Amino acid sequence: MADVNRGNRPLSPHLTIYRPQLTSMSSILTRITGNALLLGALLVVWWFLAAATSPEYYAYANGWITSWFGDLVMTLSLWALWYHGFAGLRHLYWDTGRGLEIEMAERLGVAVIVGSVVMTVLTLLMI
């Protein structure tokens, strides 16, 4: 508290000077997937609004969301949901003070990536 060296202290890490690591990349990807899910979420809301409006408008929205572009967005959103979910689970685990050793953190990172891909494929096969 007694330091008066304000304004000349170390700044938060400059991401560009760091070699990409599993821990940092899996963390950044959590934020990216969470924010990118906006697009998929809005399409889902649109789909429900269309279903509530009329069969004709539903056919239009449903056709759009099940087009190749809609399929691409929904498939990536599905993966983003699983990824963000597993990464969130990792955060809840970290919040208990466990799993913070570098080796364990990296193993959890691999688990999040592999788990999200596996669950995405399984989900696509099931629905």
Next chain:
Amino acid sequence: MAYLTDLKRAVGMGSARDGTEHHWAMTKSSAALLILIPLFIFTFGPMLGRPHAEVVAFYGNPFPAVITALTLVVGFMHFKGGVQALLEDYVHGLTRKILILLTICFSYGAAAAGLFAIAKIAL
């Protein structure tokens, strides 16, 4: 500046009694979404692409309708908190405030639109 005491510098900067609400709110909503999202995926997923009549009949059931309503509300509130943290990290000053306000309006708007739709379909 060098003459400021530690107390003088700390006064008005907030007490340690609060400041964790945001983190706790995200923790609560994330725990809820761990349950809601899989339920939503496996109710919404099979319905995507189905005929209108089938979709309306399916969401007339209480379970998928309630799951959808809860997922949209909790999901968009979680989204609101997450985007706010992103903006607080990367955007500064008045722009930050305006973007946070827009995020809040947008999140409530999207959640309300979804709730209206699911209510209209279900009832």
